Amino acid sequence: MRLRSPLDRVVTADVPVVDDAAVNEKRALDKEANLSTGLAGADRESNDSSDEIDTTAQAGVQRIEAFTKVWTKRDLILAYVCIWFIYFVDAMQSSMSNSLVVYVTSDFMQHGLTATTSVLSGLIGGLSKLPLAKVLDIWGRPQGFVICLTCLVIGLIMMAACNNVEMYAAAQVFYWVGYNGVIYTIGIFIADTTHLKNRGLLLAFASSPYIITTWIGGPLAKAFLNGPGWRWGYGAFAIITPVVCSPLLYLFWINTRRAKESGLLPARPQNNRTAWESTKYYAIEFDLLGLLLIVTGLALFLLPFNIYSRQPLGWRSPLIISFLVIGFVLIIAFVLWEKYLAPKTFIPYDLLKDRTVLGACILAGTLFISFYIWDSYFFSFLQTVADLDVTPASYVMNIYSIGSCFFSFIVGFVIRYTGRFKPIALYFGIPMTILGISLMLKFRTEGVNVGYLIMCQIFIAVSGGTLVICEQIAAMAVTTHQYIAVVLAVESMFSSVGGAVGSTVAAALWNSIFPERLMEYLPEETKGNFTEIYGSLVVQRSFPVGTPTRTAINLAYSEAQKWMLVASTVIQVVSIVSVLVWRDVRIKDFKQVKGLVI
CATH class of the missing domain: 1.10.287 (Helix Hairpins)
Structure with missing residues (x-):
């Protein structure tokens, strides 16, 4: 007999709705949920409206609710200051790494594997968030944060010490499990400490460092490449990152101790399991x-x-x-x-029965598929076809980060004051995405003015800042506090699997089109150097602009990029459908969390 999951009790429609049809749908969904769980919607509503700790929630959720009851306004402000600096350091490192990866693969004469290095790490990094969600809910937010920080540092150390592309790819697994986990845990903490109507705005605040680090990542990467080498770029952050994360961990520790002294923390159940029994228990619990x-x-x-x-x-x-x-x-x-x-399923299928949650997850996956298809070799394109150096190429690449983070503030304010998110995504976010990607079909070619590429990046950045905020709010708006970690983990899982699929499609198109066109276009005198040219960005850039070999390289790039963009545009049809199925939930006065929150 299968064990019942706590997610069987999710009430997916206990939210304000827009019209009579939606009200009738809400009642039908409530009835179905109550029949399957025996939990009355009225009971859940009254429980959520109370500011008492939810004793029916899992231990990790009870601990964070106790945490928010004992901390002060000063601690709340300090926590968000710490979060901003953690995002700043992580964004700076990530921006630098995006610029370094093509040189790492080129160092081992494997430039064609640039997209491949992120496939496995993207998969595991995304899928690991579901077990991590259980860690956060069962053990607590600080414990999950420490686990992820440890993985991140191990990954950075391995990248600094790698001797081949295979070891670099393995290091990427540790790094992205840790990096994604740290950002995810902070995102859950933001959800724990904000009202739903303000959550988009605070999520935008947390990601705002990307606006600054965009201008730092490229020069930083170039400084390491021209100085001690790319290995020190990773090694330095293996030291910096845990130092910057320490103040937030201290806040976790001191307020957890206060909650314990106040008698608010749930008592730990006595554990008499043997080591084998504990191993078996957690193997089942985490599937x-x-x-x-x-x-x-x-x-x-x-x-x-x-x-x-x-x-x-x-x-x-x-x-x-x-x-x-x-x-x-x-x-x-x-x-x-x-x-x-x-005995316990890895994916919470009961949660995915809600069309708004499923639609948000599908949108997340589709956006990442599309993004990684057109983005995987864009940095190399900018340095070869557009003939930009590392620093200006990184600026163009990071327009997406700047624009999406900046515009997410605007979207957060709009959601804050209107309480609506579906119209913003449907009538603005999706059309801007399709416009930006489809225009690149015309402009991402040999001899194009870089200004047109920048224009396309701005369109995509504006849409990205809109859709990421809207999809996360949509997923959280139809569930209760104790399921926020799980629902965001599922959304993130779809994103990471989408990223892996996108990288796979990009690599498949690149490896099938670029080498064939390159061999076809190369002049006879350099065809003998095909392997070196195909395998290294440095070798590609060594041929002066205007020479027959450089022109052949640029034409091969343009041909491969064209088919990547066609695939990236077509997949957006799924994005339109995924937003159409959302319920138009009004979240302006919807209470979801307890304690001293924003």
Whole structure:
């Protein structure tokens, strides 16, 4: 007999609605939820309206509610100052790393694997958030934060010490599990300490450092490349990051102690389990087998699209065929395990039955698929075809970060004062995304003026700042406080899987189009250097602009980029449908959290 998940009790429609049809739909959904769980919607509503700690919530949720009851306004302000600086350092490191990655792969003569290095790390980084959500809910927010910070530092150390692309890719797994986890944990903390109507604005505040670090990442990367080398770029942040995170950890510790002294913390249940029993308990609680099946299955299924061109027989290679077959079998095994055998499922299917949550998750996945298709080789394009140096190329690349973070403030204010998010996404965010990507089809070619590329980046940045805020608010608006961590983990899982799929599509298109066109366009005198030219951005840039070889390289880039942009534009059809299915929820006066919050 299957164990019932706490998510079986999610009430997905206990929110203000817009019209009579929506009211009727709310009643029908409430009735269905109450029949399956025995939990009356009126009871949940009265519980949420009270400022008492929810004793039915999981221990981690009770602890954060106790935390917000004992801390002072000064602590609240200090916490957000700490969060801003953590985001600043992480954004600066991430911006620098985006500029360094092409030089890392080129150092090992594997420039074509630039997108491939992020496939496995993107998958695991996203899928790990569901177990992390359980850590945050069962153990607590500080414990999850420390675990993620440790993974991040290990990843930075491994990247600084790597000797090949394979080790760099493995280091990326640790880094992105840690980086995504730190940002995710902070996002949950923001949700814990803000009213829903203000949450978009505070999420925008937390990401605002990207506006500044955009101008720092490129010069910083160049300084390391021209100075001690890219390895020290990663090594330096392995020291800086934990130092910057320490003040927030201290705030966690001191206020947890206050809550304990006040008698507000839930008593820890006595644990008489043996080591083996504890291992078995947590393996079931976190659905470890399901996690391993889906991560391994997706990785083996997606990797062949990235590496087939490097196999002597291409798609007929035994390695490629075995990866595809085993990956597909493991994905099917995951589905069967989750449906028939898992005591506790990895993916909260009951939560995904809500059309607003599912629509928000699909939108997140679609946006990341589209983004990684057109973005994966954009930095290389800017340095070769547009002939920009590292610093100006990084500025163009990071227009998205600047614009999306800046415009998310505007979206946060609009949501704050209107209490609406669906019209903003549907009538503004989606059209701007389609406009920006489709215009790049015309302008991302050999000989184009960089100003047109900047214009397209601005359009996409504005839409990105709109849709990311709206999708997260949509997912959180239809659930209660104790399920926020899980619902954001699911949304993030879709984003990361989408990113992995997008990187895979980008790598597959690149490896099938670019080398073929490059060999076709190269003049006879340099065809003998094909392997070096294909494998290194540095070698590509070594040929002066206007020479036949550089022109051939630029034309091959343009051809590959064209088909990437076609794929990126077409996938936006799914984005339109995913927003249309959202309920038009009004969140202006919706109370979701307790204690001293913003």
